[in-house]
Amino acid sequence: MTEPQLLETPDREPGGTSEPGVRKPQTVARTRRRGGDDRSAETPYLQVRDLTVTFPTADGPVRAVQGLSYTLSLGRTLAVVGESGSGKSVSSMAIMGLHDPSSTRITGSISVGGQEIVGMSPAQLRRHRGGTAAMIFQxxxxxxxxxxxxxxxxxxxxxxxxxxxxxxxxxxxxxxxxxxxxxxxxxxxxxxxxxxxxxxxxxxxxxxxxxxxPKLLIADEPTTALDVTVQAQILDLIMDLQQDFGSAVLFITHDLGVVAEIADDVLVMYGGRAVEHGRVEAILGRPQHPYTWGLLESIPAVSGEPTRLHPIPGLPPSLLALPTGCSFHPRCEFAGRLDGACTRELPDLISRAADTTRTSRCHLPDPEQVFQTEILPRLP
Amino acid sequence: MLIYLLRRIASAVSVIVVTLVASFGLFFVAPTDPAGVICGQRCTPERYADISASLNLDEPVVQQVGEYLKGLVAGRTYHSGGLTIDCDAPCLGYSYTLGQPVTKLIGQALPVTVSIVLGGAVVYLAVGILAGVVAARRRGTYLDRIMVGTSLGINAVPYFVLALLVALYATFLPHAGYHPLLENPLTWAVGLLAAWLTLGVANAAAYTRYARASMIETLGEDYIRTARAKGISERRVVYRHGLRAAVTPIATIFGLDLAFQLTGAIFTEAMFGLPGLGVLTLRAFNQYDLPVLMAGVLIGSVVLVAMNLLVDILYTILDPRVRLG
Known part of the structure; x- marks a missing residue:
């Protein structure tokens, strides 16, 4: 398959044409927020812009990350949340420059401390890895x-x-x-x-x-393999060290409890794309995307009456053939309400009128309303 | 560790003794007539009786085993045709067809075989592991496929055909022959070069595949990713972190291969006219030279058991997680 054909595949087209326009309000929103912040002047240490990571395979290209953009400043912690195959690890490996260039295609831009990582020479990458950016693995x-x-x-x-x-x-x-x-x-x-x-x-x-x-620390599910008390100690340690070193921390996890504890900002990924992005209180308190709702619902209640778990129905999508329109629509209970828009068109990552510090990718006109009236009562 | 070693050595000795007794049984109790074979065409009853007595064939088998074991430890004396032959410990018997103590024959043949096998091992380990690493790093490319294909091709040819081809056509190689290492290291190496290359190429083909498989597995490990994330050079990642771990399973195969080759690199020795253990044992087999055959079996079992023990000890050196005990 040649490149132009790739761009014209149906699921890619709406996003491909509309996304650049969408990203602008997002960056505007972020600058505005930072403008009101006390750490205003500094440019973000990590800037990811329109990052796409593709693995060519015999069955066709696996698009592990598509059009991902976010920023992260020194002293702050961004939690990247998503299930296996959501692109959270692949995107952070790209920031580390750990992908094998012979079997990976990376486009877009990753700037770490002002240095562009995409297209860096192997010698420069070596200085970057472990030097400006380091990774804690699970x-x-x-x-x-x-x-x-x-x-x-x-x-x-x-x-x-x-x-x-x-x-x-x-x-x-x-x-x-x-x-x-x-x-x-x-x-x-x-x-x-x-x-x-x-x-x-x-x-x-x-x-x-x-x-x-390193000024950028990427922690890839650093507590998954540990038992709960040790988990808490390690999280405390990472937060303490972040204070000492003043570094930016990118925290990859699928544990929303951990997110609530350590993150300043949250990026929720699904099928290689960002579906929701904003400050932690907003994303966990008033989430706008049905996938985030599903994640919240699937947290087991540890107190009160024992109840059944509420998993998100279905399976994560195949990155070889993402569903048309919104990648989440086959698993979304609200997709039926929107007259087929979800199956036809990839929703844009937009900030809703009321709140410009956050973005989400959903066709629902007022997702927060839906969350308040329909989801919140269901949560334990 | 020490207790473990002593226990392993004790069990090794018992394995060797059992092997010895079993081979004794096979050779001496079998319906053959060793004395008759040695005595040959112009045999007289007196000579036959004399040979029988000198081989202790007139004694009960159990006593023969006892004499043999005693000879190993303390030496023994043979009486043959009025002659007295002293056989010092470790006495492996006396070869009547060659008119020499077996210990001396083995002492001459063993260095030849060890020289061939160890020299060959240097060649095939170096070539095989290096080629395996290269193939693993370029997995799936044409280079990788060519290397694996060549390796399979070489191994598809029977070893003796390969050795014969080298012996016949690789005339640019120096003439093969054995000269003791201590006399002149250079002539020693030159004389063995053809044998080393033959043994080396045939086994390098197999070791390329072992190393490739082991290396591919290791390079997929999480700790290799960690090493890369540190910012060290790719060469350091592959050779220090990757090969270091990939070499452990190769060491297991190597230990067993080495034991097998040491007990007789028969084809290599025969093709290049090198008087090693394999040739000695083969001749003994044809001429029914029992004491030499017995010695061959004994050495084989000792080498096998020793190599197994050595590999186990090597593990503790290679992998710090392994503790013997």
Whole structure:
């Protein structure tokens, strides 16, 4: 398949033509909000603009991320929420420059600290990875190399960006391990990851990510593999360190409880696109997109009468063949009310008249009204 | 660790003893006539009796086993035709067809085989692993397909045909022959080059595929992504982080391969006229030279058991998560 054909596939066309126009009000809205903010003057440290990530496969192109735009300033935390295959991990891997250029097509723009990541040379990307931006991965048992000591791995990360002796790098590693709360760090430096507990491994992972003082920290579901008490400790740690380092944190998760705890802003993704974006109080308190409603409804109630879980019906869409119109329409209980608009046309990511700090992608004329009257009473 | 080692060595020894007794049973109890074979065409009853006595064939089998084991530890003395032959420990017997103590024969043949096999191993490990890594990194490309195809092609040819082709057509290689390493390392290496290359190419083909598979699996691991996210060079990612982990399963195969090759690189030795263990055992088999055959079996079992133990110990060095005990 050639490129022009790609652009003319039915599900892509409405978005493709209308999206650039849509993005403008969004950026206007954001600048305005920042204008009233105390951290007004600074340009956002991370700026993602019209990001598209495509994996060409034998079955056709897999469009993992389409037309994604957002910004993130230093000292703030953006939570990216969505289920598997929503594009949340793929987009953050693109920010890290971790996609294999031979099997990935990335278009649009990613600017980190004023530097453009898309199209960067391999040597520049290497300085960027772990230097200006670092990533904490989920599941530390498999994300740390089992054959090397924890110290070795942190030292290697530091020396990849600093021309220092092993001794200096070791001291730095000890310092970092201490700061992430590992007792007796000098002694634990020579332990292998399997000698650490799950929580300690994640702490070591965080130490490794922070060793070069990155201004952008991407945490990819850093607490999923941990039990609840350890989860809380790790979240506290990340927030504390963010204060200390003053970095921007991009937090990928599917746990709305975690979002409520740590995020300033929330970006909800579905089928590779942003469906809702705004401040955390707005998105969790008065969500405008049926998918976000579904996420809220599917949180199990931990108190009161035991009730059945309310999962979102259906399955995540195939990125090879997204549904026409709104990608969410096959799973949306409100799609039938709109006279077929949902199946025909991809809704634009717009901010509703009342509130310009947030955007959502839904055909419903007044989604907040629907949320208040129909969804809220159903929530536990 | 020490207790584990002692236990493993004890079990290794018992495996070897059982193998020894079993082969003893097979060779000596079998309906054959070793003394008659050695005695040959112009045999006289006296000579026959003499040979029988010197092989202890006139004694009960259990006692023969006992004598053999005693010879291994303390040495023994043979009486043959009025001659007294001292066989020092470890005595593996006396070959009447060659007129030499078996220990001495093995002592001559073993360095040849070890030289061939270890030299060949250097070739196939280096070539195979490197090619495997290259193929894994370019997985799915034409280069990868060509490499895997070539590897399968080489392995589809029976080894002796390959060895024969090299022996016949690779005339640019220096003439094969064995010269002891300690006499002159250069002539040693030159004489073995053809054998190394043959053994090397045939096994490199297989090791390319092992290394490729292991490397593809490792490069998909999360910790490789973590390594890339650190900003280290791709070469460091592949060789330090990837190969380091990918090499463990290859070590298992290598240990067993090495044991198998050490017990007799028969084709390689025969094609290039190198007097190693394989050739020695084969000759012993044709001439029914029981003491030499017995020694061959014994060495084979020792090498196999030792290599297994060695691989297990190697694991603890390769993978810090593995602890013996």
């Amino acid at each position: 599941d530390p048992p498999s994300s740390l190399h089992p054959y090397f000591t924890v110290g070795d791995q942190i030292v290697e990360a530091y020396r990849a960006h600093h021309k220092v002796s092993k001794r200096v790098a070791r001291d730095r590693a000890v310092d970092l391990l201490g700061r992430v709360g590992i007792p007796n760090p000098r002694r634990r430096l020579d332990d292998h990851p399997h000698q650490f507990s799950g929580g300690m491994r994640q702490r070591a992972m965080i130490a490794m990510a922070l060793v070069n003082d």
